[in-house]
Amino acid sequence: MAKGNHVFNDFDGCLLSAFADFLEQAGGGEHLRALGGSGGSEAAARDFMSSRYTTSWPLLVEIRSRPQVKDIHWIQDDAVVGASDENSQAFGAASRAFRDAVVAWAWDAPGTNPMEAWRHLVNAGVDKTAWDRFVAGSSIAQAPKSSEGRAARCIELEKFIRGELTKLAARWLMALRADLKASVDYKKDAQSWQKTLSNGIGRDWFPPASGAK
Numbered sequence: 001m002a003k004g005n006h007v008f009n010d011f012d013g014c015l016l017s018a019f020a021d022f023l024e025q026a027g028g029g030e031h032l033r034a035l036g037g038s039g040g041s042e043a044a045a046r047d048f049m050s051s052r053y054t055t056s057w058p059l060l061v062e063i064r065s066r067p068q069v070k071d072i073h074w075i076q077d078d079a080v081v082g083a084s085d086e087n088s089q090a091f092g093a094a095s096r097a098f099r100d101a102v103v104a105w106a107w108d109a110p111g112t113n114p115m116e117a118w119r120h121l122v123n124a125g126v127d128k129t130a131w132d133r134f135v136a137g138s139s140i141a142q143a144p145k146s147s148e149g150r151a152a153r154c155i156e157l158e159k160f161i162r163g164e165l166t167k168l169a170a171r172w173l174m175a176l177r178a179d180l181k182a183s184v185d186y187k188k189d190a191q192s193w194q195k196t197l198s199n200g201i202g203r204d205w206f207p208p209a210s211g212a213k
């Protein structure tokens with residue numbers, strides 16, 4: 001049976017999936033799939049992205065290449081993978097809501113704030129049981145050797161998710177609208193977009209579930 005329950009869920013994958021959902025409506029989904037290695041011309045796909053999504057696509061690539069994001073993907077416990085456990089279900093629902101909110105935001109649907117959906121995504125995005133098991137012991141070669149080191153790494157990553165990654169997600173949402181201004185008639189200006197996304201982002205935006213402050 002497969003082993004390894006991830007401590008942190010796939011946040012950068014949610015951003016990519018939200019972008020994919022939008023491209024399926026706006027046109028260009030085949031280019032994103034080509035860049036993901038599923039066939040098609042990668043050269044044509046790169047040309048499409050560089051001409052249409054000049055800011056948001058490079059930023060998304062940058063986010064996904066961050067070393068902390070790479071760490072998020074390998075940190076897992078040694079237990080048998082749980083089938084559709086409570087954490088997976090909660091994250092799946094929050095992921096779907098975030099993806100829908102991003103698409104609505106891109107099309108300027110009234111009253112849309114995808115950062116509210118991001119908050120729920122982040123709050124659902126840590127498997128505390130897997131966290132505790134990873135801290136107790138890990139067979140992963142790159143994991144810190146001590147339980148104290150593993151606990152510290154988890155807390156560092158949770159702080160990154162709640163802090164820097166959250167700010168990067170908001171930047172990406174701003175960049176997406178900036179790239180779409182020529183084709184979408186936004187009712188408000190960029191300053192208003194920023195105010196909407198910034199609402200509620202701060203130190204107390206997330207409950208301290210596992211020691212991160």
